[in-house]
Amino acid sequence: MLGVDDIEIISKFVLKFGKDKQMPRPLRSKLCSLCIQPGAIFYRVKYLEDGDWVFVCPQCWEKVSQNNPFYVYGGTWKAKKK
């Protein structure tokens, strides 16, 4: 049988566990693949002939998308705000 002390320990553990579960998640953030700056909006692009998909900030996106025959647009990534 559980003693009063045991129950208290368990309820403290449950409280702590519950608190940890409710911790707000850190804001999702990315870094631009070109200028390595964090931001809230990125464009998923390919800008090299056999390049991989990378995320670039709007500033770098303008640079890599203009006059680039290898530029491919793959979507927009936005940080989720609450």
Ligand SMILES: [Zn+2]
């Ligand atoms: Zn950038």
